[in-house]
Amino acid sequence: MGVSIGFICATTEELNRAEKEPSWADAFLGELYGSDDFPMPDRPYGGPDKAFAGLQFLFDAADVSLDFLMDGFSILEDGTLFGWSAEQIESLARQLRATPWEQLAAHYDPQRMTRENVYPNTWRFRPEDELEWLKDAYDELVTFLTAAAERGYGAFMSFSF
Template sequence: MSFHPVGEDDLVRARADEQWIRDEIFEREPAPDQPSGGVDKAWHGHLFGWSAELVADAAERLGSVTFDQLDAHYDPERMDAASIYPGFWARDPDDGRDYLEGNLVELKQIFAYAADRRSCLVQHLG
């Protein structure tokens, strides 16, 4: 999964023209100071378009979350039983923990980056 900062007009156009967003947004190289926005498949869920207001709210909330808070709820066996991607949780719990922590950092970075620029975000699963 990846997140891509866009302006309000681009978000409106993206919702109306899926091919345009594939060609113009998803293939665009990030700016040199922009986080990649890629969080692999560590997060289940799908929200296609995030308004600038939702991005700012999410960035603020994510900014206060520590990995230790999330790690307190980490349960590799339950995650495997629930078929949470990538499905190696119980087999290699330490790698799973590292995978989640690294992607939390990336998620927080892209939301903070977009919020600082008052950007919207489009979410791409694939």
């Protein structure tokens, strides 16, 4: 299974309740993802899934101010669920839309990523394929953030390990 990050849209009311009632938030997300209606067209969701650390490496190198594990606010004490306000999602969507993939890809360094054990540490096997994988994850993230921002949503971010 591995370590992964996923986002799903949340209303301001849901985020406020989650902050006050973390156990409600955990159960609510279970219901969302486990619903027969998932995925719901009015509730965007998206990655970066297992590519989060590779993207974080590129964001850091390109001075993009996004830190998956530090931004947002913690909902569950075990560090597996975070909330991101509508303002954060809108700001991040704007920032990433203004950051072309080529700007990030210029910092792709599979040897350094291998040395630094950037998860999932697949960079040494087929580095050219992994760059395309990161691009796909970036595109999915930007698509999610754009859709969420256009609808005025915040987000829940799940960190699974």
